[in-house]
Amino acid sequence: MKKTNLSDYDTTLVPSGKGYRIGIVAAEWNQEITEALARGAYDTLREHAVEEHDISLIHVPGSFELTTGADMMLSSDATLDGVICIGCVIQGETRHFDFICEAVSQGITNVALKHGKPVIFSVLTTNDMQQAIDRAGGVHGNKGVEGAVTVLKMIHLQQQLKTV
Numbered sequence: 001m002k003k004t005n006l007s008d009y010d011t012t013l014v015p016s017g018k019g020y021r022i023g024i025v026a027a028e029w030n031q032e033i034t035e036a037l038a039r040g041a042y043d044t045l046r047e048h049a050v051e052e053h054d055i056s057l058i059h060v061p062g063s064f065e066l067t068t069g070a071d072m073m074l075s076s077d078a079t080l081d082g083v084i085c086i087g088c089v090i091q092g093e094t095r096h097f098d099f100i101c102e103a104v105s106q107g108i109t110n111v112a113l114k115h116g117k118p119v120i121f122s123v124l125t126t127n128d129m130q131q132a133i134d135r136a137g138g139v140h141g142n143k144g145v146e147g148a149v150t151v152l153k154m155i156h157l158q159q160q161l162k163t164v
């Protein structure tokens, strides 16, 4: 499937989020970008019937801390059904790029497996700021929207498997 816009999705394939409890962890680094991603995720969850009081948002300093933030959230609130991790790592600005991206992608996978719940990678890993702007509500859509759709689909899948 070739995807040209992160905000394009088939709404008929997205389950209702009514009753789902979802956490959002957003990194403060590149805040103008991560705020736009978090807004995209939040609005999309609301569009798909997730109640306002069922969405909780926390902030961590940088993308490296997303893993710990998601783990803390899931450990402190057993009623959460899933977590969306939001960050933006820009290659041109850091030689830490590869370390951070590797740590976050692996870390998020580990947290998801540890808690047995979906933890979603809504982290932009771009060459420059313009590529990030283009994917935070710009010409290529909003990766936060994609993260929200993904968490809803994964929670629904988990619930379906539980009833089998």
Ligand code: RBF
Residues within 6 Å of the ligand: 027, 029, 030, 061, 062, 063, 064, 065, 087, 088, 089, 090, 091, 093, 094, 095, 096, 100
């Ligand atoms: N965090 C991000 O979320 N995005 C970045 O682009 C980013 N660049 C960084 C560049 C340098 C040189 C350093 C030291 C940190 C950077 N961080 C970035 C922060 C990182 O995710 C983490 O918060 C800190 O390294 C503290 O563990």
